[in-house]
Amino acid sequence: MKRVLSITLSVLILCFSFSTSALAAAENAVNNSVEDSKGTFSLDYIPQRIVVLELSFVDALAAVGVSPVGIADDKDPDRILKEIRDEIGTWTSVGTRSQPSLETISALKPDLIIADISRHEGVYADLQKIAPTLILPSRRATYEENLQATAIIGKAIGKDQEMQARLKKHAQVMSDFAQQLPAGKEVQFGVARDDALFLHTADSYAGGVIRALGLKNANTGRSDDAYRQTSLEQFLAVNPDYFIVGNYVTPSIIDKWKNEPLWSVLKAAKNHHIYSVNPNTWSRCRGIISAETMGQDLIRVFSANQ
Numbered sequence: 001m002k003r004v005l006s007i008t009l010s011v012l013i014l015c016f017s018f019s020t021s022a023l024a025a026a027e028n029a030v031n032n033s034v035e036d037s038k039g040t041f042s043l044d045y046i047p048q049r050i051v052v053l054e055l056s057f058v059d060a061l062a063a064v065g066v067s068p069v070g071i072a073d074d075k076d077p078d079r080i081l082k083e084i085r086d087e088i089g090t091w092t093s094v095g096t097r098s099q100p101s102l103e104t105i106s107a108l109k110p111d112l113i114i115a116d117i118s119r120h121e122g123v124y125a126d127l128q129k130i131a132p133t134l135i136l137p138s139r140r141a142t143y144e145e146n147l148q149a150t151a152i153i154g155k156a157i158g159k160d161q162e163m164q165a166r167l168k169k170h171a172q173v174m175s176d177f178a179q180q181l182p183a184g185k186e187v188q189f190g191v192a193r194d195d196a197l198f199l200h201t202a203d204s205y206a207g208g209v210i211r212a213l214g215l216k217n218a219n220t221g222r223s224d225d226a227y228r229q230t231s232l233e234q235f236l237a238v239n240p241d242y243f244i245v246g247n248y249v250t251p252s253i254i255d256k257w258k259n260e261p262l263w264s265v266l267k268a269a270k271n272h273h274i275y276s277v278n279p280n281t282w283s284r285c286r287g288i289i290s291a292e293t294m295g296q297d298l299i300r301v302f303s304a305n306q
Contacts, residue, residue, distance in 0.1 A: 032160065034152045037117040037135045038124070046158040047112035051131070053100050054116040054138040055079060055280075059287020060150040062087040063166045064159040070108045072100040079280050084289055097139075106130045114153065138286060140226065143208025146286055170288045177295035178214035181302055188218035188240035190230070191283050192252035197235065197245075198227045205286045209294050232257050236265060242301065243268040246279025275301050 033042040051070035052058050058071055058080060067088040073079050074096045080088075092108060095101040098119055105113065110131040115124065118139040127133040134156055136149040147167065154163020189206040190199040200206040202217040204226035210217055218240035220228055230238070243266075245254055257263050268274050281293050 032155050032158075034134070034156050036152065037121075037137060041132070041134050041156065043112065043132060043156060045111070047110075049108065049110045050112045050114065050157070051094060051105050051108055051110040052114045053094070053120055054097055054114075054286075055284050056138045056141070056146055056149070056286040056290075057114040057116075057136075057153065058084060058088065059285055059289045060153045060163075061157075063150070063170075063288055064154060064157075064162040066157060066159065067091070069110065070094045070105060072097045079284060081281060081285055081290060081293065083293075084285075102126055102130065112157070141205060141286065142203060142226075143205050143212060143291065146205060146208075147288070150288060167288065170292065173292050174212050174295060177292075177299060178212075180299050181213055181215060183214045184216050185302070186216045186218050186241040187244060187298070188220070188238060188242070189244045189246070189277075189282055191246045191248055191279050192254045194249045194251070195253055197230050197253055197257075199230050199235070199238065200283070201226050201228055206282055206294070209291045210298075212291070213295055213298060215298070232260060232262050236262055239267055241267055241271075242273045242275070244275050244277055244282070244297075244301070246277050246282045248279055 033040050035041070050061065050066065050068045052061065052068045053072040055071075055073070058068060061068055062084045065087065068091055070092045071080070072095055073091075073093050075093055077085065077093070092104065094104045094108070097116070100120075102123065105127070113127050113131050113133040115127055115133055115135045116138040117135050118137065120127065120135065124133060124135055134153070136152060137145050138149065141149060147170075151163060151167060154160050154166075187210050188199060189210070190197050192198075199220050201220045202211075207217050207226070218238050220230075220238050245252075247254065258269075263269055277294075277297050281290050281297070
């Protein structure tokens, strides 16, 4: 009888262990498929070691409390917004967004890579040899496309409900910000280098955020790109009421133009409606956290004019 009880107990322990393992495996399973820029993408597990090759994808992960093991951060950790750095902790740089290091990515042994269709389509096959690769729009994405990509990422990593909740909260935050801003005011954003100004048109990410906040995009004329290089004469033709500039370098071309007679003709210059912002937030990061920071920046801009 003791032997029978011993065998029965062993079987029960084995069954319990098997059930526990099966339950853990089930909890780690992902049954959802998503559509990325190449078609249907599926994972049958929740990724634990994610490498991201664009800053907007870091934003998406941070929004649901997920930390990537590797980021194409242009070898400059400060390109990640502080609130995002505080959320995700440490990571390994895998190089620049334009040319990430495949060797470094491989050494991290990722179980998911998130890449940008604009920058990384040429190395997509190489990335797939390292790990399953979700490829989505980022660099050329509009605000609306970014929200769609963010939702796709949430579903792909098994955080669909959490991401939907965060996107709903984001919509409410942006609506609350819009109530604090003067509806319909004309705002133009641009990034300034030492030798060029690039206006972000209505088709750009920043242009979409400006509209989402109840403000108006300046008329930059016809353009086949979301980013339009602009001379001082062309900028005078746009002549926005408010000009928000992200200086990639100091001094930038704006500092040179301030000494030109045409600069004083600009409405924004005459009315002292020119404001500097963090170009990482407004141009490079492109995510829901950065969009909310942009909203806070604009509230400060217009509060200063009351």
